[in-house]
Amino acid sequence: MTAPLLPPSVPDLGxxxxxxxxxxxxxxxxxxxxxxxxxxxxxxxxxGKTTLINAVAGTRLKVGNWxxxxxxxREAHLSHAGRRVHLLDLPGAYSLSPHTxxxxxxxxxxxxxxxxxxxxxxxxxxxxxxxxxxxQLMDFGLPVAVALNLVDEARDKGLTVDAPALxxxxxxxxxxxxxxxxxxxxxxxxxxxxxxxxxxxxxxxAAIEEAAQDLTSCMSGLSTLPPHAHRxxxxxxxxxxxxVRGRLAATGHQPLLEAADAHLAALEARGLDPLIEIAEARYxxxxxxxxxxxxxxxxxxxxSERLDRxxxxxxxxxxxxxxxxxxxxxxxxxxASPFVDLIGGPxxxxxxxxxxxxxxxxxxxxxLVVGAIIPGVGTVLSFLPTLLVLYLAMSFLEDSGYMARAAxxxxxxxxxxxxxxxxxxxxxxxxxxxVPAVYATRTLERRSDRxxxxxxxxxxxxxxxxxxxVVFAAALxxxxxxxxxxxxxxxxxxxxxxxxxxxxxxxxPAEGGGVLLELPPYRFPAWRVLWKHxxxxxxxxxxRARTTVMGTVAVVWLxxxxxxxxxxxxxxxxxxxxLFGVVSxxxxxxxxxxxxxxxxxTGALVPGFIAKEVVVGTLGQIYLGExxxxxxxxxxxxxITQTLGAAxxxxxxxxSALPTVLALPSLxxxxxxxxQTPLAAALARAFTPxxxxxxxxxxxxxxxxxxxVGAMAQEHGRRVAWVTVAYQLATAWVVGLIVYQIASRVL
Amino acid sequence: xxxSPLAGILNAIxxxxxxxxxxxxxLGSSEGALSGMLRTLQGGGYVQEATQTTDxxxxxxxxxxxxxxxxDQDAPPLHLLRLTPRGEAYLRRLLPMxx
Numbered sequence: 001m002t003a004p005l006l007p008p009s010v011p012d013l014g015x016x017x018x019x020x021x022x023x024x025x026x027x028x029x030x031x032x033x034x035x036x037x038x039x040x041x042x043x044x045x046x047x048g049k050t051t052l053i054n055a056v057a058g059t060r061l062k063v064g065n066w067x068x069x070x071x072x073x074r075e076a077h078l079s080h081a082g083r084r085v086h087l088l089d090l091p092g093a094y095s096l097s098p099h100t101x102x103x104x105x106x107x108x109x110x111x112x113x114x115x116x117x118x119x120x121x122x123x124x125x126x127x128x129x130x131x132x133x134x135x136q137l138m139d140f141g142l143p144v145a146v147a148l149n150l151v152d153e154a155r156d157k158g159l160t161v162d163a164p165a166l167x168x169x170x171x172x173x174x175x176x177x178x179x180x181x182x183x184x185x186x187x188x189x190x191x192x193x194x195x196x197x198x199x200x201x202x203x204x205x206a207a208i209e210e211a212a213q214d215l216t217s218c219m220s221g222l223s224t225l226p227p228h229a230h231r232x233x234x235x236x237x238x239x240x241x242x243x244v245r246g247r248l249a250a251t252g253h254q255p256l257l258e259a260a261d262a263h264l265a266a267l268e269a270r271g272l273d274p275l276i277e278i279a280e281a282r283y284x285x286x287x288x289x290x291x292x293x294x295x296x297x298x299x300x301x302x303x304s305e306r307l308d309r310x311x312x313x314x315x316x317x318x319x320x321x322x323x324x325x326x327x328x329x330x331x332x333x334x335x336a337s338p339f340v341d342l343i344g345g346p347x348x349x350x351x352x353x354x355x356x357x358x359x360x361x362x363x364x365x366x367x368l369v370v371g372a373i374i375p376g377v378g379t380v381l382s383f384l385p386t387l388l389v390l391y392l393a394m395s396f397l398e399d400s401g402y403m404a405r406a407a408x409x410x411x412x413x414x415x416x417x418x419x420x421x422x423x424x425x426x427x428x429x430x431x432x433x434x435v436p437a438v439y440a441t442r443t444l445e446r447r448s449d450r451x452x453x454x455x456x457x458x459x460x461x462x463x464x465x466x467x468x469x470v471v472f473a474a475a476l477x478x479x480x481x482x483x484x485x486x487x488x489x490x491x492x493x494x495x496x497x498x499x500x501x502x503x504x505x506x507x508x509p510a511e512g513g514g515v516l517l518e519l520p521p522y523r524f525p526a527w528r529v530l531w532k533h534x535x536x537x538x539x540x541x542x543x544r545a546r547t548t549v550m551g552t553v554a555v556v557w558l559x560x561x562x563x564x565x566x567x568x569x570x571x572x573x574x575x576x577x578x579l580f581g582v583v584s585x586x587x588x589x590x591x592x593x594x595x596x597x598x599x600x601x602t603g604a605l606v607p608g609f610i611a612k613e614v615v616v617g618t619l620g621q622i623y624l625g626e627x628x629x630x631x632x633x634x635x636x637x638x639x640i641t642q643t644l645g646a647a648x649x650x651x652x653x654x655x656s657a658l659p660t661v662l663a664l665p666s667l668x669x670x671x672x673x674x675x676q677t678p679l680a681a682a683l684a685r686a687f688t689p690x691x692x693x694x695x696x697x698x699x700x701x702x703x704x705x706x707x708x709v710g711a712m713a714q715e716h717g718r719r720v721a722w723v724t725v726a727y728q729l730a731t732a733w734v735v736g737l738i739v740y741q742i743a744s745r746v747l
Numbered sequence: 748x749x750x751s752p753l754a755g756i757l758n759a760i761x762x763x764x765x766x767x768x769x770x771x772x773x774l775g776s777s778e779g780a781l782s783g784m785l786r787t788l789q790g791g792g793y794v795q796e797a798t799q800t801t802d803x804x805x806x807x808x809x810x811x812x813x814x815x816x817x818x819d820q821d822a823p824p825l826h827l828l829r830l831t832p833r834g835e836a837y838l839r840r841l842l843p844m845x846x
Binding site: 290408 | 751767768775776777780782783784787790791793840
């Protein structure tokens with residue numbers, strides 16, 4: 001059967017009929033006259049090509065490898081309606097501009113395997129993307145027939161493809177198939193053997209067409225280049241395709257390459273980028289064809305897309321994000337507080353008693369352990385339950401796909417203050433630890449962006465600051481602790497954004513640069529994975545308590561034991577007369593306007609420069625160290641029994657606190673005053689709510705830890721590092737003062 | 748669909764952070780087609796993955812490295828594309844023509 005070579009009603013989509021009708025007739029006649037026509041099967045990956053081949057060829061399919069590579073080669077010799085056919089399945093390829101070995105093999109086969117026809121398999125549900133390859137095939141002078149596969153799945157998505165309309169627009173037969181059920185496969189083979197023809201190619205911009213035609217004419221006398229591939233090769237040369245250039249160079253076609261270079265230079269001089277121009281023309285036509293084939297092209301939105309309409313909403317997105325973060329903090333406080341009280345209270349007392357009894361003969365070691373290590377390191381460790389719950393909740397948000405949306409929202413907000421769109425990576429890392437965040441600024445190309453982001457990212461509250469917030473919240477704001485911590489995080493971000501705005505307007509102007517962020521679909525996270533993530537993070541915090549915190553606590557203990565004046569003995573000096581106490585006292589007047597001008601509070605800030613969680617360890621050491629010798633040792637059994645009993649009480653308290661997570665702010669989310677840890681009780685006596693709030697704001701904003709400063713010096717030079725230290729100290733003092741002055745009148 | 752979808756993508760990336768779904772909608776295209784276009788742009792050297800280029804030393808001095816989601820993953824957690832200097836140059840050349 002002979003079909004019309006050029007269908008009568010091709011919609012005018014700007015296509016080009018190539019080559020002329022006479023040449024077309026010769027090519028098609030060759031297919032129809034061939035004794036065993038060779039048909040290559042081409043398509044994007046995952047369009048059901050293998051299933052289709054299996055359905056057509058069945059057991060006659062032979063599987064081997066393409067020469068020199070491990071890419072699978074499938075072919076079959078079969079009969080259809082009394083005619084022999086050699087079917088050759090090419091590897092899945094998104095395009096013939098080779099980015100992968102599979103694409104290179106597909107293109108090489110189209111050029112060199114002398115196919116008589118092409119069976120192009122399309123996914124009916126993803127037509128626009130698949131048609132890009134189809135349009136590249138049209139640039140080859142080969143007869144094409146299209147298998148419109150997966151039409152059943154497309155219908156399930158709400159897409160109905162008008163195959164006749166697509167056939168008219170492409171100028172080649174289009175046959176609907178459902179390969180998995182062998183639907184349409186016989187028609188497909190008939191379509192390929194009887195009706196495959198040269199389709200309507202893309203009409204590229206005039207300057208490109210002229211250059212391509214000139215190069216094609218240069219090739220006409222070259223017997224070493226397959227005639228059906230001349231136009232494709234000309235276009236590939238104009239696209240600057242390195243593999244085509246390499247092939248032509250290796251086969252002695254230097255004059256052709258020189259002609260191509262001359263055309264490229266001329267096009268560039270006219271302000272044209274041939275690679276973009278050619279791809280633009282193909283995608284624009286693919287889009288037009290898709291609309292012809294699927295006029296109602298409106299697939300149903302997925303669950304993720306529907307949810308994203310809310311979570312990424314320009315107005316609602318940010319409040320929703322802040323609300324979720326607040327919920328996380330409320331959950332953290334409600335569930336973890338009883339366990340914090342357990343570790344910071346009874347457990348610490350029992351351990352102190354045992355250590356005191358065990359080290360009775362070594363007074364100095366006993367003082368170090370009972371007076372420094374247990375209250376210092378123990379206080380930091382008592383926040384492990386808080387961190388575990390927080391990390392579980394954050395991992396849930398991350399693994400569910402929501403955190404990617406939060407990053408996107410933040411990115412948008414940052415762009416509004418002139419920050420590079422990529423800045424959100426280091427800034428988000430800053431919530432974990434500022435040190436890797438400083439190194440992550442390398443993502444940004446411009447130094448001004450790197451410096452700016454590094455200078456503001458220490459305002460992102462790293463997790464090491466959380467224990468300080470939690471202990472003060474428990475001491476001074478037991479009924480609104482989660483709101484307080486949430487407020488501190490928001491304040492940190494607000495200050496960072498404010499400084500970004502100021503620095504952009506003054507010394508570090510914006511230079512553009514954006515991103516396209518691929519968002520993962522929402523999913524329900526696996527509990528095992530959540531636990532693994534949360535446990536790893538919590539264990540890391542515990543390791544740090546064992547190293548950095550313990551080391552700093554030992555140094556502070558030494559400084560607290562060293563007398564500042566002569567006549568006093570080591571380790572018996574009152575704390576305020578120790579070297580630590582005297583130096584802290586000398587500095588403390590600076591903080592008097594902020595409401596915490598006492599030596600204990602001031603002194604605890606200094607080791608915080610080593611690591612922020614040391615602030616709470618030092619506070620524990622100072623306030624609890626003197627009382628730590630008191631607990632009487634319990635027997636082993638009694639100690640374990642008491643611990644287990646207290647742990648059971650904590651579990652019950654934790655479960656009963658769960659309903660308060662969703663409660664309004666006036667309801668308790670933190671511990672009540674009568675269940676405070678000894679440190680919280682000591683802080684409640686030493687600070688007023690206003691001075692405590694100012695202290696927390698100062699801890700949030702003051703100088704980054706020494707590792708962060710070191711990273712900044714390494715990345716941006718010492719000047720930037722010290723300027724950051726100085727301006728953050730000044731910022732912390734000023735904001736702390738403002739907060740104290742306002743809070744002391746309100747609270 | 749825009750007559751110049753690739754230029755539209757480059758322009759969109761340069762101006763405002765987007766998700767592929769949003770961008771495809773703005774272009775009057777599908778996400779599948781958009782991913783093909785991005786692949787073309789990536790292959791041509793106009794856009795590239797904005798992965799962390801920290802040379803593996805980002806966790807060196809940090810004892811909290813396991814808190815960082817990027818530290819324990821081979822693949823970046825977010826698939827992020829940005830313009831290359833070639834993409835930016837193309838856009839600069841294009842803008843005087845469109846303005």
